[in-house]
Amino acid sequence: MNGLEQTLIGGVDGGTAILLPALGELLGERAGVVNLGTEGAMLAGALGAYAVTQSSGSIVLGLIAGVAGGALVGAAHSWITIRRGGDQIASGLVLWFLALGITSVFGTTYVGTVITPLPNLAIPGLSSIPWAGPILFDHNVLVYFGYVLVALIWFIFYRTRVGLTLRATGERPEVVAATGGKPGLVQFLAVTIGAGLGGLGGAQLSVGYVGNWFNNMTSGYGFVAVAVVLFAAWRPVRVLGGAYLFGIVLAAASVLQTHGVSVNQYLLDALPYLVTLLVLAVFARRGRSETPEALVRSLSRSG
């Protein structure tokens, strides 16, 4: 296995930890709610999944706990912003802080312990495709769930009534209300389910492919997920591309190091954020006209 293959395999693993939260954030933003608490949902999901897996011995229960932890953050965010009219950006940051504090305080018990991560399941047939097979089809179940989810969300958005209502809520909530829909309910569900996916992304980090927990282990990935949704112009397939790009840069940094390239570790650490920023710089203007209308208000004003 050469460095390139290693990088791509790692990129799919790490990219999935961004992809799931980013798809979740996409759901919420298409409904008109931006959730910086995605970072907090990831932390809650990462610790929830890790703690439950370790104490119950069941990684399935762990994944459920991860989703629940994330969804809890999402439900709080919807309650504050939709029901109580709180500022979306501030609410997201407050919930991130809350999750950061709680997971650090209650997670100290687990620092330094390890568990067996989710096993890799090679898909028969597909995984034996030369070169691409091991890169794409020899991963844990969350990676495959990510593939399916992109297709599912695309289908829901563009081919179903539910998706139409969701997108309409993000553009003109008052029109949805006038036609007898419930924009608040749509937003609540979109944000809560979305944050649940954020929790699953956190679980991918803690129990998915590493099998440990440390404080603040998401280190800004949730914010990157929000950035990915912006430069993907709210399109599911582009979100996939953006998330994997981040994952690949992340993996490249660590592969370079193991291959003894003498670059400072912290410069490599900065690389994924830098690349995200640059891609955002290139694509932000192009995506601007596609911003869901209801989102424009929340992204451009605070306080």
Added chain:
Amino acid sequence: MTAVLDAAVAAPPPAPKKASWWRFSGSSRYLAMIVGGYVISLAIFSVLVSLKGAGAFSVYHTMVDSTLLNSNSRQQTILRAIPIALAALAVAVPARAGLINVGGEGQLILGAVAATGIGVAIGHHVPGVVSWVGMCLGGAVAGAVWATIAAVMRTWLGASEAVTTLLLNFIANDILLYLIYQSWKNPNGSGQPQSRPLAHSAQLPKLFGSQLNLGLLIALAAAVGIWYALQRTGWGFALRVVGGNREAARRSGLAVNRLIVSSMAVGGALAGLGGALNLAGVETLLRPGTTATFGYVAFLASFLGRHQPVKVVAAAVLFSAIALSGNGLQITEGLDGAIVDVLLALIVVVPLAMAKYRRRSA
């Protein structure tokens, strides 16, 4: 289940106001709700700490004790309030123009980095006052440059500054780590990597034999200056026009983009100055985690103070005390210091969750 969902779903359109008893006392009702909210928040906090085995009430005593009760801890609270208050003003200034600067953390870090670079380089060769001026200016410029990147990405490229400033924080932290693990690493240091310390003459002098230092006066001057600029100058007024209605501002001939960039640059300069003052007055050398999430605490403080300079500074002092109380909680109650993040969040969530009522009663 339906009841739960109903409760969580968007508010119904505001009902026609009934002539009830509270209608005539909207603000006192709002006050009562805020107080009720804080009681609930503190109760939640008590439950959380008792889950970790600390006394539900003794934590509050420890917190007050370790931040307010003796002159030593009061001075520490004020010292920490300097970077938090300046970084909070760095949020408040762009907020006037409708911008969301979540980059206080990165701007603080780069302010401290620039101050270290300048202070270590010239500190031994020039009189103290030259180093102080150099470090303050360097910190302010570094913070301003960092914030301007996000502002320019906003005005030229249309990238949301709420997201870019966050990403820039992580890059700033990696720059800091790179420097202290590599080129600025103190060859004589032991243990955790850190930069060389500032020369004694380059450190900000203490005031009247207390622990407070010249940085406090500089920060106060900056705060007063920014209050004046926001409330009493054409620039401050223009920022509010831009924040109120960007399109109207453009049509009335204001240079909207230039105002946006200038508000971010001034904000970044304030945070950068905060980082420099904290370094030159308190830290005296660069180490990992130098800012200890002050930048994010500052964002919450600015929000709590509703982006009004005086209230923002007051909130910063309060949050400084809470952040400091983390040490006391760690030592006396055996809690992880991050517990203060929980309390900060629980405090800010109250006015957030009351936003609807504030508008109605205002």
